[in-house]
Amino acid sequence: MQTPGKIRYSSVQDSVYTALRDSIINLNLAPGTVVSEKEIAQRFEVSRTPVREAFIHLSKEGLVEVIPQKETRVSLIDLGRVDQEFFLRESLETAVLGLFIGKASRAAFAELNDLLELQAGALKKHSFIDFINYDDRFHQIFFEAADQALSWELLGSMSGHYHRVRMLTIWISGIADERVKQHHTILKALKRKDLEKARKALYEHLHNLNSEEALIRGKFPDYFVPEKEKNSYNVDFGGLPKMS
Template identity: 35%
Template sequence: MLKIDEKGAVAPQIFTALRQAIITMALKPGQPLSEKEIAASFGTSRQPAREAVIKLVEAGLVRVLPQRGTYVVKVSPRQVADARFVREAVEVAVARHCCLSASQSALEALDHLIAGQEEAAAANDHAGFLALDEKFHKGLAEAIGCSEAWRVIETGKAQMDRVRYLSLPEASPMSLLIDQHREILAAIRAGDADAAAAAVRVHLREILLALPRLAKAFPELFEDEELPGHAADLQPVLRMEA
């Protein structure tokens, strides 16, 4: 039985645990989800299990098929690209504002997170590395007093997270991502908004390089679909930069 904090709301805890299991591929595409089994696993009634499943549907991670059941969906390259497009627009704006208003203490906190990522990379701790990656990007938004920017990003990035988790051992070395974080932070420290924006774009477009490689390596995990125009248009540029 999975542990639930009885002092907190139950449904969000179940959602978070299932979301993490789907992102890390502990729950694989095509795997069925039963409200009854979820409730039994967490030692709860079926109501919070049902609420958690509804949130997973809203996050685009599971699909309810009438008369057939509820299943984990495959990774959608189109949804990944769409989420990345929105995220780039938001984070470029955040990075530019960081150059104007981020405090020294906020920058030091970001530097500390990068140091933590280096330790996680040395230990080959993928989960720890990605947790610190989340904190770094969230920290950029918090550095300008706009936590809502991160909320917008977090709401739509579930499919991105699945690719990011797969990409660490397969397509995007942790050392490369650390270097990209350092470039973002260095540009912000220098107050160079254009350089900060460019560094964010390079960093967030890394996933477009990883995506086709991963889809080829793990065809059973991905929907067979083409990238939307806003992502496909970047492919020639990315190929030249790779």
């Protein structure tokens, strides 16, 4: 059985981890930012141990890089990892739509409608973090109604790089408005129980990110892992010697 002390320590550690992770994925801590264990401990008024544990957890998610005896910094966005996180998201969400259509209640559809209004309101106020949170909740309902909450939790814990790219895209004029329109299209198909159209709309909704990656990389080059440079030592000296 856990003692009160252990419960409190776990709560502190979780709080520090959650606050740091939220700051990273919402870009309050920009990619490449050096983070100090000591300074964060002072800010949260905790010992350095829960901060150190949070760094370890975040490093496993690829959100911070810990360089022993040197520094810890927020990781740059890795588009290779974004592609893998995107693949996971697309695979699970495409599969869950069929289950959603078979199980969704009126309450689920009512909340989806409300979220579209909340997204539009957040967009007018330029409340981009709220906009993304409502966006996430919109998709989360599909998983909850389909009794697949575990899959949603997996996506949440494995989508830090993908989330940061999504945050960057909505800073660009017009993209967020299109997101809301696409949500309307998805919801309309789901109400009609048209799985094929719902999946097609979802595919278009998710795949917009592919065309937007080059745009945001051009606008925020310092936020991304540099493209691999050509290996100057990979020299062709004419191939194998000819056999006589």
